[in-house]
Amino acid sequence: MEWFIFKAADEHLGIEVGNIYRVVEDPAITPVPLMPSCHMGLTYYRGEIFDVIDIVRLLKEKRATPAGRARAILLKWSGKNLALVPDGVSGLLWVGEGKDTGTVYSEGEYVVRLVTPEQIWDQLSGLSYGHPEIPEDLHPGIEKIP
Amino acid sequence: MDIQKYQRIFTQESKKYLDELDRLLLRVEKTPDRLELWEDIHGKVHSIKGMAGALSLDRVRDLSHAMEGWCKAFQNGAQEASPAAIQTLFQSADLLRLLVKRMGEIMSIEEQKWYDGAMARLRRGPGDPGPAEPDAAVSPASINRSTVEGIDYVRVRYSLIEELLGFSQELLFLENNLPPLSLEQMSTGLKTWIDEYAAMLKGLHFRLAQLRLISVADFADLFVKTVRNLARESGKKVAFNVVGGALEADITLLERLREPFLHILRNSIAHGIESPEARVKAGKPAEGEIRLEAERKGDSLLLRLKDDGRGIDESRIVRYLKEKKSLTDGEIARMPRDAFFETILNPDFSTARETTSIAGRGIGMSVVAQAIEYLGGSMTIRSEKSKGAEFILKLPVSLSVIYAVNFILGGYPLAIPTSNVLSIDKRKTLSPEDREALYDLGAALGISGGEDGPGHLLRLKPPEGSGRSSVLVAADRIIGNRQMMVTPVGDLLARPGIFAGVGILENGNLSMLLDMESLPGTW
Numbered sequence: 001m002e003w004f005i006f007k008a009a010d011e012h013l014g015i016e017v018g019n020i021y022r023v024v025e026d027p028a029i030t031p032v033p034l035m036p037s038c039h040m041g042l043t044y045y046r047g048e049i050f051d052v053i054d055i056v057r058l059l060k061e062k063r064a065t066p067a068g069r070a071r072a073i074l075l076k077w078s079g080k081n082l083a084l085v086p087d088g089v090s091g092l093l094w095v096g097e098g099k100d101t102g103t104v105y106s107e108g109e110y111v112v113r114l115v116t117p118e119q120i121w122d123q124l125s126g127l128s129y130g131h132p133e134i135p136e137d138l139h140p141g142i143e144k145i146p
Numbered sequence: 147m148d149i150q151k152y153q154r155i156f157t158q159e160s161k162k163y164l165d166e167l168d169r170l171l172l173r174v175e176k177t178p179d180r181l182e183l184w185e186d187i188h189g190k191v192h193s194i195k196g197m198a199g200a201l202s203l204d205r206v207r208d209l210s211h212a213m214e215g216w217c218k219a220f221q222n223g224a225q226e227a228s229p230a231a232i233q234t235l236f237q238s239a240d241l242l243r244l245l246v247k248r249m250g251e252i253m254s255i256e257e258q259k260w261y262d263g264a265m266a267r268l269r270r271g272p273g274d275p276g277p278a279e280p281d282a283a284v285s286p287a288s289i290n291r292s293t294v295e296g297i298d299y300v301r302v303r304y305s306l307i308e309e310l311l312g313f314s315q316e317l318l319f320l321e322n323n324l325p326p327l328s329l330e331q332m333s334t335g336l337k338t339w340i341d342e343y344a345a346m347l348k349g350l351h352f353r354l355a356q357l358r359l360i361s362v363a364d365f366a367d368l369f370v371k372t373v374r375n376l377a378r379e380s381g382k383k384v385a386f387n388v389v390g391g392a393l394e395a396d397i398t399l400l401e402r403l404r405e406p407f408l409h410i411l412r413n414s415i416a417h418g419i420e421s422p423e424a425r426v427k428a429g430k431p432a433e434g435e436i437r438l439e440a441e442r443k444g445d446s447l448l449l450r451l452k453d454d455g456r457g458i459d460e461s462r463i464v465r466y467l468k469e470k471k472s473l474t475d476g477e478i479a480r481m482p483r484d485a486f487f488e489t490i491l492n493p494d495f496s497t498a499r500e501t502t503s504i505a506g507r508g509i510g511m512s513v514v515a516q517a518i519e520y521l522g523g524s525m526t527i528r529s530e531k532s533k534g535a536e537f538i539l540k541l542p543v544s545l546s547v548i549y550a551v552n553f554i555l556g557g558y559p560l561a562i563p564t565s566n567v568l569s570i571d572k573r574k575t576l577s578p579e580d581r582e583a584l585y586d587l588g589a590a591l592g593i594s595g596g597e598d599g600p601g602h603l604l605r606l607k608p609p610e611g612s613g614r615s616s617v618l619v620a621a622d623r624i625i626g627n628r629q630m631m632v633t634p635v636g637d638l639l640a641r642p643g644i645f646a647g648v649g650i651l652e653n654g655n656l657s658m659l660l661d662m663e664s665l666p667g668t669w
Contacts (some may be wrong), residue, residue, distance in 0.1 A: 028221075030656040033558050033591040034642040042648065042656050049648055049656070051638050081636070130639030 006086035008055045012112045021074040036127040050083040077117045160246040163190040163343035189216035203250035212268035231272040346573045362440040363391025365400045376415045383433040390440035406514040413438040418455030444661045446545045446645040452536035458529040487527035491515040553621035556593030573601035587619040610664045
């Protein structure tokens with residue numbers, strides 16, 4: 001089975017190539033408020049909208065600067081769309097039968113953790129969305145503008 | 147041009163003229179003193195006659211010719227168009243439609259009698275009703291006129307087609323004009339070309355996607371004549387009115403609603419709207435009303451179909467709940483009203499105690515509920531005795547095009563439907579009333595800080611029931627009032643619960659459409 005390998009902080013992750021739709025250089029990303037810090041925004045590609053995720057921020061929760069716009073890996077599976085922005089793309093790796101997701105696979109220079117898009121999705125779904133500190137008395141009359 | 151191609155054009159064009167003819171006859175029926183309408187009616191019939199003559203479709207030509215004679219008489223005022231005369235023309239138009247579809251062929255003795263009867267009636271002229279015998283001009287019972295034809299074509303704005311053609315031509319030019327570039331120039335030159343190409347493709351996609359949309363008014367047009375026919379058959383007077391008809395929705399969604407709508411309309415006319423005499427006795431106008439109201443709410447399309455008839459027979463619901471569900475009077479009385487009326491959606495519930503020719507044909511409201519559920523929507527039923535019944539369909543909108551005011555706040559592109567915006571002003575010193583009306587959108591969206599710049603204030607319609615005359619929100623920069631395609635929010639964007647959809651602008655840029663009523667805080 002062939003796996004698409006990319007770098008996220010200090011580890012390599014692998015996603016089965018059948019889930020990879022495209023790798024897009026420097027996509028335009030529209031930011032969306034009230035989303036978790038790893039949600040960089042939305043990108044529109046060939047008539048479809050993808051949530052763009054800083055994969056390092058998702059996995060590590062914190063890092064000093066958000067990912068740049070170098071590359072986005074567009075995933076499509078089970079009717080879902082997601083774009084991952086990694087630190088870098090490493091390439092393709094053929095992994096013999098018997099290696100399943102969750103496996104940490106080591107070959108040559110790579111130590112790769114094999115994941116499914118659904119596992120990434122589950123992690124995203126577990127995050128907090130919306131304003132964490134919405135004032136209960138927010139109403140017309142609270143003025144912020146001079 | 148080959149004959150088959152001619153025939154295809156004849157069928158398409160005649161269908162268009164016949165649809166217009168139906169609409170014009172409905173109008174002239176309401177306002178018989180508007181003689182100028184007869185000129186238009188005459189024109190449609192004449193066009194069909196001309197095309198039929200060229201194709202030697204004698205029956206179509208002769209029938210159109212006979213109808214023309216009546217039109218001329220009404221047009222120049224020689225004869226007065228009585229309701230009976232207009233009804234004859236409606237029936238003749240039905241026959242004409244059948245003949246056009248069959249390229250003039252008659253397939254049964256019943257149809258031949260219909261044709262002969264119609265021709266005899268038309269030839270006698272509007273002033274001579276003839277012998278008092280069963281009207282042979284009426285369509286045979288086997289021809290079901292209380293159905294609605296499928297959506298097999300859409301009307302498209304010609305300007306939109308022109309735009310599409312212009313775009314595709316420019317795309318071709320771009321491909322032919324790929325500049326000869328040296329290796330050094332290649333990277334920047336090629337990138338510019340590709341960028342332009344991509345921008346054109348996005349524009350093309352934006353326009354092509356609009357071909358999938360039809361207006362609610364066009365959808366409602368499918369039912370106008372059916373409502374008239376059903377009302378006439380049951381001896382009732384019914385006006386079918388549409389509010390919010392300009393709203394557009396995906397054709398596949400509306401096509402699937404055709405049968406459910408027809409079922410609700412049949413029930414309204416058969417069981418809801420009273421006879422003119424009963425209505426007058428009850429202090430209502432003799433003519434009943436069925437109203438279709440369309441509204442976009444968040445990422446849903448709300449369609450309300452309501453009548454001003456006698457309301458749903460609650461005693462039948464009570465009997466059903468007691469007999470089939472073994473509920474007591476007390477339990478029934480405690481049921482929420484929505485749940486009480488939802489009883490009629492049970493597969494074994496039927497309101498059709500008396501089966502009429504137009505309702506109670508064995509298809510229960512459960513089939514309607516299933517169709518709505520299939521579309522991922524929901525239906526709420528309301529009814530009040532002597533006031534009428536209301537069916538509220540809430541449907542997910544897979545695609546729609548709206549105008550929205552696009553603006554930037556704290557670096558985020560946002561949009562509010564133009565229909566909700568009363569005015570836009572430069573940011574200024576606020577009056578005490580304006581201070582009271584100000585809603586801190588930035589705080590509600592968790593946006594800290596904004597862009598430097600003059601800034602603007604959007605004055606919005608207040609949410610229903612807020613008791614306010616308007617609401618003010620601030621924007622750093624106004625992009626403009628733009629047409630945009632709205633797609634539903636995905637699973638992640640739905641989480642904050644304040645986005646009505648993702649707007650795609652003509653240039654491919656995105657903007658989050660705000661659902662103002664879902665924003666936090668007390669309005």
